[in-house]
Amino acid sequence: MDYGLKYLGAGIAVLGGIGSGIGEGRICAHAIDGMARNPEASSSIRSTMILGCALDETTGVYALIIAILCLFI
Amino acid sequence: MSTLALDTSNILELDFSGEMIMSLITMLVICILSIIIFFVFRKKDPTKPDHGFAMIVETSVEKVQNLVVETMGRKYEGFSGYILALSLYIFICFFLGITGLPNALTSLEVPLSIGLLTFIMIHAAAVRKNKWRYYKRYTSPLAVFLPINLLSMWAPLLSITLRLFGNALSGYVIMSMLYYYLELLSSVIFGSFMFEGLSSIWLAPFITPWFHLYFDLFAGAIQTLVFVMLTMIWVSQEDPDESIEEGIALK
Numbered sequence: 001m002d003y004g005l006k007y008l009g010a011g012i013a014v015l016g017g018i019g020s021g022i023g024e025g026r027i028c029a030h031a032i033d034g035m036a037r038n039p040e041a042s043s044s045i046r047s048t049m050i051l052g053c054a055l056d057e058t059t060g061v062y063a064l065i066i067a068i069l070c071l072f073i
Numbered sequence: 074m075s076t077l078a079l080d081t082s083n084i085l086e087l088d089f090s091g092e093m094i095m096s097l098i099t100m101l102v103i104c105i106l107s108i109i110i111f112f113v114f115r116k117k118d119p120t121k122p123d124h125g126f127a128m129i130v131e132t133s134v135e136k137v138q139n140l141v142v143e144t145m146g147r148k149y150e151g152f153s154g155y156i157l158a159l160s161l162y163i164f165i166c167f168f169l170g171i172t173g174l175p176n177a178l179t180s181l182e183v184p185l186s187i188g189l190l191t192f193i194m195i196h197a198a199a200v201r202k203n204k205w206r207y208y209k210r211y212t213s214p215l216a217v218f219l220p221i222n223l224l225s226m227w228a229p230l231l232s233i234t235l236r237l238f239g240n241a242l243s244g245y246v247i248m249s250m251l252y253y254y255l256e257l258l259s260s261v262i263f264g265s266f267m268f269e270g271l272s273s274i275w276l277a278p279f280i281t282p283w284f285h286l287y288f289d290l291f292a293g294a295i296q297t298l299v300f301v302m303l304t305m306i307w308v309s310q311e312d313p314d315e316s317i318e319e320g321i322a323l324k
Contacts, residue, residue: 050295050298051295051298051299051302054295054296054298054299055299057240058232058235058236058239061235061236061239061240061243062235062239064239064243065235065238065239065242065243068242068243068246
């Protein structure tokens with residue numbers, strides 16, 4: 001019983017990745033918008049976009065940490 | 074999966090788990106690299122143009138200096154040595170993950186101590202700027218907010234530590250799962266016409282390098298950049314360099 005609930009909890013915890021995914025999609029969409037409007041700035045937009053994606057990924061990684069802690073501890 | 078144990082009960086005893094040994098190996102690699110750079114640059118003639126190894130080193134040092142000056146302003150030019158050392162350590166930690174051994178950052182103590190360095194540096198910059206008025210921030214806007222401010226003080230430390238730790242750990246867990254299942258799949262496919270022990274090694278060498286490329290090199294470079302950028306932004310916003318707004322610091 002406990003064993004199954006552990007896996008269920010890990011699965012629910014990793015749902016936090018939904019928000020991170022939506023956020024990354026929005027970051028990419030707006031970066032492409034900016035690049036299409038102003039192609040000269042595309043290199044700086046790209047580096048800022050990657051930085052923003054990495055920052056945004058953090059919430060997903062928190063969810064993953066909690067899921068891993070649920071599974072292995 | 075014994076390396077995943079986050080056991081803090083024996084935190085005061087000497088711990089020589091795999092991650093600690095990998096941290097020592099990382100430091101050894103950085104030491105050897107530094108000694109090589111020292112001897113290369115002692116022999117070099119400064120009037121001649123660089124090529125090969127010396128050029129790579131000079132370009133990367135220059136890039137880091139430019140990044141620091143652009144982000145923090147002229148006042149912080151001396152900060153680039155710390156930033157270079159920090160980024161070298163984090164990136165080589167991730168880079169040594171391509172050997173398949175656990176990356177040193179997968180043990181919570183290593184990212185926590187790097188995060189503590191940043192945390193102490195932020196507050197040191199704030200104290201240096203504001204002197205005794207530094208303590209006023211904990212009772213702003215009202216004295217009632219003191220407990221909330223005392224709690225939110227720890228947020229940068231938590232976020233910067235868990236970001237590094239989570240990225241390293243998730244990459245390592247996914248890679249070890251991949252190795253385990255590829256071994257299983259290989260022994261199912263090749264098990265019928267090979268003897269035990271030889272049949273399980275045929276798939277991993279062709280599939281895992283691409284995942285190592287992503288989880289160790291790409292993610293490592295991005296996380297290094299993020300960590301370094303956050304450190305620079307947080308430190309410089311406590312004690313800003315006024316010239317950066319006027320565009321003097323920017324080339």
